Amino acid sequence: MVEEIGTTSEGDLIINVGPQHPATHGVLHLVITLNGETIKKVEPHLGYIHRSIEKMCESLTYRQFIYVTSRMDYLSAHINNHGCALCVEKGLQVEIPARAQVIRVLMDELTRIASHELWWGAMAMDLGAFTPFFHAFRERETINDIMEETCGARLTMNYMVPGGVMQDLHPMFQKRVKDFLVLYKRKIHEYDELLTGNIIFQNRMKGVGMLDPADAISYGCTGPTARGSGVRCDVRKFAPYEVYDKLDFEEVTEQGCDSFARYMVRIREMQQSVRIIEQLIDNIPSGDFQAKTKAVLKLPKGEFYQQVETARGELGIYIVSEGGTTPYRIKFRSPGFSNLSVLDHIARGSKLGDLVAMMGTLDLVIPDIDR
Amino acid sequence: MLNEALKAKITELLPEASFEEQGQWLQCLVAPKDWLTLAGSLRNLPDLSFDYMFCLTCIDWKTHLSMVYHMTSTQFRHNLVIKVKLDRTSPAVDTVSHIWRTAELHEREVYEMFGVLFNNHPDLRLLILPDGWEGKNPLRKDFEDPINMIRL
Amino acid sequence: MWSFSQIANNVHEWLGRTFSPSMALFFEMVLAGIAVIGLFALLGLVLVIMERKVSAWMQIRLGPNRVGPKGMLQSLADTLKLLVKEGLTPDGADKFLFNLAPFIAMIVAMLLMAPVAFARDFQLWDMNIGILYVSAVSSITVISILMAGWSSNNKYSLMGAMRSGAQIISYELSAGLSVLSIVVLTGSLQISEIVHSQANGWWIFKAFPTVLVSFVTFIIAVTAETNRAPFDLAEAESELTAGFHTEYSGMKFALFFLAEYVNVFIVCAIGATLFLGGWMPFHIGNWQGFNHVMDYIPSSLWFFGKTFFLIFVIMWFRWTFPRLRIDQLLTLEWKYLLPISMINLLITTAIAILGWHF
Numbered sequence: 001m002v003e004e005i006g007t008t009s010e011g012d013l014i015i016n017v018g019p020q021h022p023a024t025h026g027v028l029h030l031v032i033t034l035n036g037e038t039i040k041k042v043e044p045h046l047g048y049i050h051r052s053i054e055k056m057c058e059s060l061t062y063r064q065f066i067y068v069t070s071r072m073d074y075l076s077a078h079i080n081n082h083g084c085a086l087c088v089e090k091g092l093q094v095e096i097p098a099r100a101q102v103i104r105v106l107m108d109e110l111t112r113i114a115s116h117e118l119w120w121g122a123m124a125m126d127l128g129a130f131t132p133f134f135h136a137f138r139e140r141e142t143i144n145d146i147m148e149e150t151c152g153a154r155l156t157m158n159y160m161v162p163g164g165v166m167q168d169l170h171p172m173f174q175k176r177v178k179d180f181l182v183l184y185k186r187k188i189h190e191y192d193e194l195l196t197g198n199i200i201f202q203n204r205m206k207g208v209g210m211l212d213p214a215d216a217i218s219y220g221c222t223g224p225t226a227r228g229s230g231v232r233c234d235v236r237k238f239a240p241y242e243v244y245d246k247l248d249f250e251e252v253t254e255q256g257c258d259s260f261a262r263y264m265v266r267i268r269e270m271q272q273s274v275r276i277i278e279q280l281i282d283n284i285p286s287g288d289f290q291a292k293t294k295a296v297l298k299l300p301k302g303e304f305y306q307q308v309e310t311a312r313g314e315l316g317i318y319i320v321s322e323g324g325t326t327p328y329r330i331k332f333r334s335p336g337f338s339n340l341s342v343l344d345h346i347a348r349g350s351k352l353g354d355l356v357a358m359m360g361t362l363d364l365v366i367p368d369i370d371r
Numbered sequence: 372m373l374n375e376a377l378k379a380k381i382t383e384l385l386p387e388a389s390f391e392e393q394g395q396w397l398q399c400l401v402a403p404k405d406w407l408t409l410a411g412s413l414r415n416l417p418d419l420s421f422d423y424m425f426c427l428t429c430i431d432w433k434t435h436l437s438m439v440y441h442m443t444s445t446q447f448r449h450n451l452v453i454k455v456k457l458d459r460t461s462p463a464v465d466t467v468s469h470i471w472r473t474a475e476l477h478e479r480e481v482y483e484m485f486g487v488l489f490n491n492h493p494d495l496r497l498l499i500l501p502d503g504w505e506g507k508n509p510l511r512k513d514f515e516d517p518i519n520m521i522r523l
Numbered sequence: 524m525w526s527f528s529q530i531a532n533n534v535h536e537w538l539g540r541t542f543s544p545s546m547a548l549f550f551e552m553v554l555a556g557i558a559v560i561g562l563f564a565l566l567g568l569v570l571v572i573m574e575r576k577v578s579a580w581m582q583i584r585l586g587p588n589r590v591g592p593k594g595m596l597q598s599l600a601d602t603l604k605l606l607v608k609e610g611l612t613p614d615g616a617d618k619f620l621f622n623l624a625p626f627i628a629m630i631v632a633m634l635l636m637a638p639v640a641f642a643r644d645f646q647l648w649d650m651n652i653g654i655l656y657v658s659a660v661s662s663i664t665v666i667s668i669l670m671a672g673w674s675s676n677n678k679y680s681l682m683g684a685m686r687s688g689a690q691i692i693s694y695e696l697s698a699g700l701s702v703l704s705i706v707v708l709t710g711s712l713q714i715s716e717i718v719h720s721q722a723n724g725w726w727i728f729k730a731f732p733t734v735l736v737s738f739v740t741f742i743i744a745v746t747a748e749t750n751r752a753p754f755d756l757a758e759a760e761s762e763l764t765a766g767f768h769t770e771y772s773g774m775k776f777a778l779f780f781l782a783e784y785v786n787v788f789i790v791c792a793i794g795a796t797l798f799l800g801g802w803m804p805f806h807i808g809n810w811q812g813f814n815h816v817m818d819y820i821p822s823s824l825w826f827f828g829k830t831f832f833l834i835f836v837i838m839w840f841r842w843t844f845p846r847l848r849i850d851q852l853l854t855l856e857w858k859y860l861l862p863i864s865m866i867n868l869l870i871t872t873a874i875a876i877l878g879w880h881f
Binding site for chain 3: 128
């Protein structure tokens with residue numbers, strides 16, 4: 001354990017950011033070595049919200065364990081569940097009905113928008129602007145209402161089951177989503193007016209937290225964090241699942257490598273998600289929403305790995321099966337864990353105020369890091 | 372590169388390596404002493420360039436431990452799974468954190484959860500577990516904690 | 524007609540008739556003290572509820588709406604809560620300085636009330652160095668912040684205080700220089716004379732381009748001096764939790780809080796007095812008819828209207844802008860604002876000497 005109080009022998013100040021701190025959005029503990037305002041070292045201490053989900057899942061059946069994963073990255077709960085369901089289906093080799101596939105993708109993209117909305121507001125708050133938070137929540141509430149109507153929950157939806165989704169869509173779903181799209185398009189310009197175009201904001205973001213592409217890959221960064229450095233790493237493009245290969249959308253990348261590029265990737269990604277929803281909302285095929293599966297699921301002996309693109313990056317679910325009703329070993333490769341590891345690298349030499357901005361653009365969700 | 376070509380290339384680099392075909396990707400079994408040199412070649416050879424290690428974990432097989440490294444190339448998008456079989460009583464393997472920087476935190480996690488020692492790791496300390504948990508390895512199959520563990 | 528000056532005169536005459544002159548002076552001082560403390564408390568309450576309502580309006584929400592009509596008594600309830608809260612003093616703190624700091628902040632804010640002209644001929648103390656007094660006394664604020672940050676024995680507080688020290692000392696320069704441009708135009712440091720010099724038009728219109736530049740510089744500088752967003756680096760709650768007042772609680776925290784709001788009021792009042800004519804109604808040159816109509820609106824309304832407009836502008840800044848970084852903050856002052864205000868002062872002086880203003 002390092003000396004966490006006082007100063008180092010070189011006279012540098014050591015401060016503890018967290019575990020309770022307004023900028024960490026959870027219980028992340030960073031031990032920062034400072035020379036004046038300049039950061040010399042950032043060391044994460046994790047585990048404050050570690051629930052040992054991997055160990056827990058070893059004693060849960062294949063139907064049960066999916067719902068624990070909602071609590072990992074709670075902002076993209078649907079996508080976590082989706083990944084787990086896909087991984088189990090890969091082992092069972094079930095054909096998923098077309099309707100279920102489309103519903104899943106629709107839900108994923110709605111979740112992605114909701115997650116990016118929250119990120120946008122929270123990141124602006126890290127930079128000292130409070131108002132964007134409320135503007136972001138105005139749209140996010142609409143999505144949460146849609147989720148509530150169909151899934152019965154607003155945050156941890158638990159809607160995916162192996163073989164499809166738990167129940168059919170609410171009759172009002174299509175109308176509500178269309179209303180949301182209209183609202184969203186009417187309001188999206190406010191985001192740029194409020195924050196993106198602001199000169200103070202741009203000065204705070206541009207040229208800060210430089211992450212070159214080689215480092216992004218080496219550190220295992222994924223999602224918008226890596227795409228801000230121009231790395232093409234969208235799972236939906238290179239290993240498409242469900243109906244993503246039939247959809248027309250762009251993989252958003254920016255070449256800036258700085259905080260602003262990561263910011264712009266997320267802003268543009270929301271628009272791509274809207275594009276996906278627009279393509280699907282009128283084309284939900286009829287049919288079953290769930291494939292016929294056995295009551296007790298048993299995966300054959302072997303190893304199954306499934307990647308999905310969550311709002312934060314690539315989530316990997318690695319199931320090792322011994323042929324029983326519970327997984328023998330399960331590993332969640334969470335995007336946040338790898339994205340956090342890059343923080344020390346990009347924060348060295350910058351100012352304390354920028355650290356908060358960088359953490360904002362990495363979009364850290366602490367339960368996702370700790371699992 | 373297709374699995375067959377990958378197989379040939381790895382056999383060329385390391386004749387002792389054996390392969391398993393059952394999973395979705397090519398699986399390669401490597402002895403702990405050979406792992407570091409193979410890792411360097413996998414990362415740096417231009418026609419392999421496995422530059423992105425997306426998953427690093429360990430499995431407790433009760434008789435032995437096995438490290439599992441999933442890697443891919445962002446350029447060619449071919450995947451490879453490397454498995455390193457470790458002794459259960461004193462597991463140790465060379466670190467690859469200087470080759471793939473992401474391995475640094477993942478190896479620390481494996482160190483505290485499974486007790487695997489990574490030789491030459493720059494900073495092998497507890498990451499997630501609090502102080503005083505050195506030597507207890509929660510993700511091993513024989514780990515028992517009567518207070519915190521609930522059996523279903 | 525009822526006006527503040529008339530009420531003051533009536534009280535003065537009544538006291539003069541009833542008591543001996545020294546006793547009358549004593550009672551007048553007591554009354555002035557009570558008035559300042561009352562105004563201080565009232566301003567705190569009004570500005571806090573105003574800030575909350577303004578922020579709620581900008582953030583598409585309702586704001587406080589439970590205590591009293593439309594939530595107007597919310598800040599009273601908050602004050603009650605803060606009064607009964609325990610004031611903690613951390614273990615390793617320098618207890619004397621820790622307890623002294625909030626009082627210094629408050630005393631400075633109270634002292635600054637003295638030269639403010641609230642209405643026509645209604646002023647506590649119309650000293651002939653009014654502006655100099657304001658800029659001199661307001662610099663003491665930094666001492667209270669440094670004291671609070673240092674004595675808390677908390678690294679966040681210390682960093683907040685150090686930031687604040689660098690910030691206030693830097694921005695005082697451009698605030699002073701922009702005030703000086705009015706002083707050279709008026710030729711006086713006395714508040715009443717500055718207000719009277721605007722009888723034929725406010726300075727912001729009379730010497731349009733240069734005074735507008737000083738006005739903008741002044742608003743930016745005083746926003747920084749009062750530690751308001753986007754210059755709230757001393758508090759910077761996403762970086763330093765709460766900066767220099769991290770360790771303060773209860774009434775000691777409330778005093779800092781109150782002092783901040785009263786400081787905002789005072790800098791806006793000074794800004795309104797210097798650039799927007801203080802209590803002077805909106806006059807245009809010698810259009811007697813128009814000026815006469817304007818005079819029907821009471822002077823206190825003019826003063827408070829202008830001041831609260833400026834306060835609104837400063838609140839508007841707070842709820843729209845993200846925070847600057849410490850090096851950007853100092854760059855803005857030393858590389859942009861200071862040279863601009865120096866050149867501006869030079870031009871204003873030339874205009875004043877040549878008489879090229881209305």
